Amino acid sequence: MSDIHRSGCPINLTLEVVGDKWSLLIIRDMIFGNRRHYRELLGGSEEGISSNILADRLKTLLAAGIISREDDPSHKQKGIYSLTEQGIELLPILAQMAGWGYKYLPVSEELGIRAKLLMEGGPKMWAELMDELREIHLGVKRRRKAGPSVGERLQAAYQKVVAAKKAQTGKDR
Amino acid sequence: MSDIHRSGCPINLTLEVVGDKWSLLIIRDMIFGNRRHYRELLGGSEEGISSNILADRLKTLLAAGIISREDDPSHKQKGIYSLTEQGIELLPILAQMAGWGYKYLPVSEELGIRAKLLMEGGPKMWAELMDELREIHLGVKRRRKAGPSVGERLQAAYQKVVAAKKAQTGKDR
DNA sequence: CCCAACTGATCTTGTTTCGCAAGCAGTTGG
DNA sequence: CCAACTGCTTGCGAAACAAGATCAGTTGGG
Numbered sequence: 120m121s122d123i124h125r126s127g128c129p130i131n132l133t134l135e136v137v138g139d140k141w142s143l144l145i146i147r148d149m150i151f152g153n154r155r156h157y158r159e160l161l162g163g164s165e166e167g168i169s170s171n172i173l174a175d176r177l178k179t180l181l182a183a184g185i186i187s188r189e190d191d192p193s194h195k196q197k198g199i200y201s202l203t204e205q206g207i208e209l210l211p212i213l214a215q216m217a218g219w220g221y222k223y224l225p226v227s228e229e230l231g232i233r234a235k236l237l238m239e240g241g242p243k244m245w246a247e248l249m250d251e252l253r254e255i256h257l258g259v260k261r262r263r264k265a266g267p268s269v270g271e272r273l274q275a276a277y278q279k280v281v282a283a284k285k286a287q288t289g290k291d292r
Numbered sequence: 293m294s295d296i297h298r299s300g301c302p303i304n305l306t307l308e309v310v311g312d313k314w315s316l317l318i319i320r321d322m323i324f325g326n327r328r329h330y331r332e333l334l335g336g337s338e339e340g341i342s343s344n345i346l347a348d349r350l351k352t353l354l355a356a357g358i359i360s361r362e363d364d365p366s367h368k369q370k371g372i373y374s375l376t377e378q379g380i381e382l383l384p385i386l387a388q389m390a391g392w393g394y395k396y397l398p399v400s401e402e403l404g405i406r407a408k409l410l411m412e413g414g415p416k417m418w419a420e421l422m423d424e425l426r427e428i429h430l431g432v433k434r435r436r437k438a439g440p441s442v443g444e445r446l447q448a449a450y451q452k453v454v455a456a457k458k459a460q461t462g463k464d465r
Numbered sequence: 466c467c468c469a470a471c472t473g474a475t476c477t478t479g480t481t482t483c484g485c486a487a488g489c490a491g492t493t494g495g
Numbered sequence: 496c497c498a499a500c501t502g503c504t505t506g507c508g509a510a511a512c513a514a515g516a517t518c519a520g521t522t523g524g525g
Binding site for chain 3: 329330331334343344346347350364367368369370371
C-alpha cells in the first residue's frame with residue numbers, strides 16, 4: 120500500500136493508486152450507480168467483483184483518501200461509503216475513458232448511452248455532475264438548476280435504451 | 293487478449309485494454325519521451341520495466357490497434373513503434389490522470405511541470421499536441437503554427453526545472 | 466573474415482496478486 | 496430463537512508480475 124514509489128511521475132503515481140482492474144469500476148459504481156454499501160458494490164456491478172478484492176480495494180481507496188466511510192445508523196455493522204472531493208475529481212478520468220471506449224471498443228448499447236451523453240456534454244456537463252456528487256457525498260449545498268439533474272438524465276437515458284431493447288427482443292421472438 | 297469481456301461497459305472495456313500498471317506508461321513514454329524502439333522503451337523510463345513485460349505489452353497494444361510496428365531500414369531486427377490514431381486519442385486520459393496526480397499525489401518537481409502545463413493548457417493544448425503526434429506518428433501534414441510546438445514547450449520546461457534543481461543541489465553542498 | 470556489441474525477444478525461477486467459494490462473527494427483525 | 500443479512504476473512508489454485516540469464520540474428524570495426 121505505502122511502499123516506495125516507482126517514480127515521481129504524476130501519471131505513474133495515479134496508476135499506482137487506481138491503476139488496477141477494479142478500483143475505477145468501484146468508483147464508477149459509486150458515481151453512476153449511487154452504490155454506497157459493501158453489499159451493493161459487491162452484487163451490483165455486471166462484472167462481479169470478489170468479496171476479498173472489494174474489501175481490499177475499499178481499504179486501499181480509504182487509505183488513499185479517495186473515499187470515506189461512516190457508520191450507517193440503521194445497522195451497527197453497515198457502513199456508508201462516500202466519495203471525497205479527491206474521489207469526485209476522478210470523474211474526468213472516467214469520462215475520458217468512457218469516451219475512448221465508446222469510440223473504439225465493442226460497447227453494449229445500453230451501457231454506451233451514458234458514455235455518449237457524457238462525451239457530447241463535455242467538461243461542462245462533467246462539472247455539473249461533479250457538483251451534484253458534492254451535494255450527495257459531501258453534503259455541499261448547491262444552487263438548484265432547472266430541470267432534471269445530469270445524474271437523472273443519464274439514468275433516464277439508460278432506462279430508455281433498456282426498455283427499447285426489451286421491446287425489440289420481444290418482437291423478435 | 294481476446295477472451296470474453298467482463299461487461300459491455302465502456303469504462304470496463306477500456307480498463308481491460310490499458311488498465312494495467314504498464315501499458316499507459318509505455319504510451320506516455322512514446323508521447324512525451326518520443327521513444328519508438330524496444331530498447332529505448334526498455335531503458336528509458338524511470339520505472340524500469342522488465343523486458344518480458346514490455347514485449348508482452350507491445351504485443352497486446354499492437355493487437356488492440358493502439359500502436360503499429362514497422363521495420364527500421366537501418367537494422368533488420370529493429371522495429372519502429374508508432375501510435376495509431378486510436379493510441380493518440382489516449383492522450384486526454386493521460387492528461388487527466390497527470391492533472392489528478394499532480395493535484396493529489398507527491399509528484400516530483402521536474403516530472404510534475406509537464407502535468408502542470410498540460411492542466412493549464414486544457415483541452416485546446418491537448419488537441420494541438422495530438423495534432424503534432426499525428427504528424428510524427430502518422431505522417432499527417434499540418435499547418436505549421438508560430439513558435440515552438442507543444443511538445444517542445446513541455447520538453448523545454450522540463451529541462452529548465454532539471455537545470456534549476458541541479459544548480460540548487462550544487463549550491464547546497 | 467571474426468568477433469564484440471547490439472537488436473528484439475524468450476526462458477527460468479521465484480514472488481506477488483487475483484479470483485472464486487466457503488465460511489466467519491455479529492446484527493436485525495419476525 | 497432462528498433465518499436472513501451485515502461487512503469481512505480464509506484457503507487454495509491460477510494467473511500475472513519481476514529480475515536476470517539467455518537466445519538467435521544483425522551490424523560494423525578491425
